[in-house]
Amino acid sequence: MDLFEPGSGFTIQHHDYQPGIAPSGLFWTVPIPEDAYRRQGNTIRYSLTDFAVEDTFQIFGPVGVPATVTFDITWVASGPVRHLRPTSSDPNAATAFAAEFRNAVATGSFSGTSVTELGGDPFSFAGTASSAGVFAETGTERNGSFLVLPTLD
């Protein structure tokens, strides 16, 4: 979750909330409570309350402070199912997975609080956002050991 200077074209960043990179290299991904995710028909919901993260102010910023974020996002899938299959035998490829996805529109409310860099008053924010006109998708997928990559050589 990234906050930018208005009108800067998303080039001047003020806050960067993320849970860090795991020792294994797992990127900004953390276990969450089971009830933080719900799926019903064409709709999924992903919500967390006061979830502990870090505010590094900029992406990969050298300084980080404890922070929490709260959000509630709902995806509503629409349109046809896209059947995706691996197009490479390279496990590093961006297409090394199989999926049945549908494009979606996601909307949500977001808020967060972080200790300021200089130890002053905590900073907090609240707002809403939507993927309309950008990109969202939902569906099922498999990769790695759950997938046999094609032999294309």
Place this chain on the structure above:
Amino acid sequence: MAWENERGFEVPKLRIVAGAVALLLIAALAGCLDGGPAAPVEKATVAERTIDSSPFQRHQHLEDLMAQRRTSFLLRSQVSKSGTQYVVSPPGDTAPLPIPGGLFPGIHVFAPGPVAFGFSGEDTEPNTITNFRGTIGHAFLLGLATGSDGETYEFLNDMRVFSGNYVSADGTHHVGTFGFI
């Protein structure tokens, strides 16, 4: 002709968004783009067990990055006195593993979305976890936020959720739910 989405953001700005994210990644990873083989991992003793190489040797670039820039407070206890980052999977490590590929060496994530907006393409892997079978949701969300300082901010959120079966670092099968923030 520029057109606006429902939030009032002009589409050309979305290209700037993607470009800005890419530039930030590139800037942060300067010196990590040689594309060559990972640096050799020096021999180390971990939990009274001598290993010749890390099972995650491909992450040497990331380890160097972390040692230099502090990208995760989770790693501090695992940095040796020499500064070398050791990443091992002890027995019983039920954490998931990252996808092997990614935007850059050591950055195990792709940016699925329309190429016209500067993303990797809609057919790109949205998951950050490998050995996974389950359901996912992925979205780039744009919006406005009000800060406690009275200022208005534009915010860009890449939010993902993964729920299903996975094979963990120690090779065992599990069911879990994970969030990308």
